[in-house]
Structure formats: structure tokens, C-alpha cells
Amino acid sequence: MHPVSLCNVGKVYRLGAVEVPALSDITLDIRRGVFTVISGPSGSGKTTLLNLIGCIDTPDQGEIRVAGRAVQSMPDDELSDFRARHIGFIFQSFNLIPVLSAYENIEYPLHLAKVGAAERRRRVQALLEAVGLESRRNNLPAQLSGGQRQRVAIARALATAPGLVLADEPTANLDSQTGAEIIALMRRMQREQDVSFVFSSHDPQVHAEADDVIFIRDGRIVGVELKREVAREVVREGALEVQGERS
Template sequence: MHPVVLKQVGKTYHLDAVDVPALSDISLEIRPNCFTVISGPSGSGKTTLLNIIGCIDRPDHGEIVVAGQDVQKMSDDALSDFRARHLGFIFQNFNLLPVLTAYENVEYPLMLTKMPAAQRRERVLALLDAVGLADRAGNRPGQLSGGQRQRVAIARALAPAPKLVLADEPTANLDSQTGAAIIALMRKMQREHHVSFVFSSHDPQVLAEADDAVFIRDGRITSVERRTEVPA
């Protein structure tokens, strides 16, 4: 089953008296267990597309199925619960809660799913160890480097065992060496957790790692490159 299927999706933003089309006639299938990169120039619509796939924004029209669910038919409350249970998010500015420790940031989405405390602790510690930050569990974001903060964000995204992880320019605020390490870590976690990753990015390092590359310009998909066989 494809984790995401979009059919003729469109989105227009209404700014004062001006209509600004963001996406037009987007049809796309995201393959399972793949690194999919949505790439295009600034203003091309890639972040809007990522937000629609991530059920953060709703399209004006078209069909969208995520993890087997027709999300267009969900209420806002049902959509919020669906996001918490099935999707993970990684942002370019990390979006960690500054008053919480690394441990507490990773634990936070699990508290929303009512996971028992002992099970939460086991999962959080395992994820922090997997991203190389077991010794930083008690540090707050302000005490961590950019690369370390993004590692916490990756652990947090994977905490609820999502079907799909969405990453919006995850290397944009990192130097190239740290960015390369983060890409390698995301690839490792994607394979170990059998989860689909979808990125918006124009970072050549991210694009080079893509199993599938979706190119977008002026709100329309211009081409899709299937670069690998679907991993088992």
C-alpha cells in the first residue's frame, strides 16, 4: 500500500483581494519505505505540498489518502488525532520545546498517545541512544548544537512509530558536514524503522540520497524520478 496518494489536488491562498494559486492539479503516489524528496525553487509550492501530505493544511479540492485513510473526510479533531498517531515531523528550525530536556521533547508525542510511563521511558531512551544522544538526555535545546537538536527532532518524529515522517528543509540550518551526518542518520533510521520519509528540500546532498525525486515548479509537478527499486 502506498503511504500517500494524491489525485488532482489544488490549493489557492486568498491574500487580501488577491488569489495566489499554490498548487495546481497535483497527482502523486509516494512509494513505501523510500526517501522521497520534493524539490523546487523558493515559491514553487513544495512546502504547501508537504503540509497537505502532512495533514497540516487542507487542499481546496482533490483526493488525498494517507496511510490508507481518506483524510479529506476527517473532522479537524479526527485529523489532529490521526497526525499524532501516524505522522512524524522534522523542521529546519528544529521546533523543540526550549523548556524541556531532550528526553522530555522525545517523550512529548508519546504522552499524547497515552502510552504507559514504563513503555514511554524504554522507547525514549532507545531512540536517544539510536541517534547518539543517550548522554544528553537531560540537556535542554539551548545546551545542544544544531546537529544535536536535529538528532533530538529525528528521535521525536520517530517516537510514536509513525507510518510516515515529513521533513521540511531538515538540513537548511546546518553546515554541510553536519547536514551530511543528519542525512545518513535519517536514512539509517528510515531503514531500521521501515518508515517512509518525505522531504521538501533543494539541498543537493538530500536530493542525491533520494529514492524518488519529485520536481515542482509554479505549483505543478514537472517530473518524477524513480531512482531505486522499492526496498523490501
């Protein structure tokens, strides 16, 4: 089972009486435990595709299955719970909660997933150490650099041990060196935690690290590059189904 499958998915934006097709006839499987990049120029539909995969937007046609479940027909509350347990998000502008410290930002998704206090502490501590921000645990986002904020965002996305992490242009607001560090960190975390990462990016550094690259233009897939065959032994069976302890 693929962590993400899209079949004939289409999305149209309506600006008054004008209909602007954002995605047309997208059929796609994201492989399990790989680093997938959706690549394309601005306005090609990368973010829209990522939003549909992330269950924060709905298609006008076709079917989307995430972790084996058809998500477009889920009621809103069920979909929210589904996202909280199965999907992590990393945003271009980091999107940390400004009133929460680094520790609390990472902890927040665990609250949503109803993970017990002891397990929350253990996981947040481990993630802070993994992203190298142990010493910054009590800092608010405003007290962190861009790179540090994105590290917190990565830790937050991985907090609930989701099967799928989506990142929309995660290095766009970072300088090249910091961007490279962030990519390296995500790559390491992806391997360590055996998570499927899906990026939208046209950053060559990201492409270089990708296992799979999906090229998109004018809302259509124009090419797929399977850069590396993923060793079967690396892939943990049922990664998407393995969730954290819940209180």
C-alpha cells in the same frame, strides 16, 4: 496501498482579493518505505505540498489519502489524533519545545499517543541511543548544538513509530558536514524503522540519498525520478498500520 496518495489536489492562497495558486492538479503516490524528496526552487509549492500531506493544511480541491484514509474530510480532533499516531514531523528550525529536555521532547509525542510509561521509557531510551544523544538526555534545546537539536527532532518524529515522517528542509539551518550527518542518520533510521520519509529540499546531499525525487515548479509536478527500485523484501507490509503499544 500507498502511504500517501494525492489526486488532483489544488491549493490557492487568498491575499485579499488576489488569489495565488500554490498547487495545481497534483496527482501523486508516495511509495511505501522509501526516501522521497520533493525538490524545487523557493516558492514552487514544496512546503505547501508537505503541509497537505502532513494534514496540517487542507486542499481547496482534490483528495488526499494518508494511510488509506481520506484526511481532508476529517474533523479537527480526529485529524489531530491521526497526526499523533501516523505522522512524524521534522522542521527546518527544529521546533523543539524549549522548556523540555531532549528526553522529554522525544517523550512528548508518546504522551499524545497515550503510550504507557514503561513503553515510553523504553522507546525514548532506544531513540536517544540511536541518535547518539544518550549523554545529552537532560539538556534543554538551548544547551544543544544545531545538529544535536535536529537529532532530537528526528528521534521525536520517530517516537510513535509512525508510518510517515515529513521533513521540511531539515538541513537548511545546518552546516554541510552536520547536514550530511543528519541525512545519513535519517537514512539509517528510515531503513531501520522501515518508515516512509518525505522531504522538501533542494539540498544536493538530500537528493543524492533519495530513492524518489519529485520535481515541482510553480505548483505543478514537472517530473518524477524513481532513482532506485525499492526491494520488495525491505518493505514491511502495513507499515503504516503498525503502531506502538497504547496504554
